Amino acid sequence: MGILIKPIVTEKLTVQGEKLNRYGFIVDREANKLQIKAAVEQTYNVTVAEVNTANYHGKRKARYTKAGMLTGRTNHYKKAYVTLAGEDKIDFYANI
Numbered sequence: 588m589g590i591l592i593k594p595i596v597t598e599k600l601t602v603q604g605e606k607l608n609r610y611g612f613i614v615d616r617e618a619n620k621l622q623i624k625a626a627v628e629q630t631y632n633v634t635v636a637e638v639n640t641a642n643y644h645g646k647r648k649a650r651y652t653k654a655g656m657l658t659g660r661t662n663h664y665k666k667a668y669v670t671l672a673g674e675d676k677i678d679f680y681a682n683i
Contacts, residue, residue, distance in 0.1 A: 636672035
């Protein structure tokens, strides 16, 4: 599996992409900022100005079923917010 797992396509990041030229990705938890920058530049052919990361801890979940109460947790993951330099843009919908 590569460094970039999937892009984050939400209302908030769509607005930031238009106004601030900033895009979000779910990335490998072991990846550092330099590896993320290189992966985005290679994949999308853009110039990256800045990379910010955030680690998210999985939350505990419980639900009631016929078989009783099931407990578990959601996965841990890491987000990367990438700001592009100049007039570069990323179009996530180009491959559809």
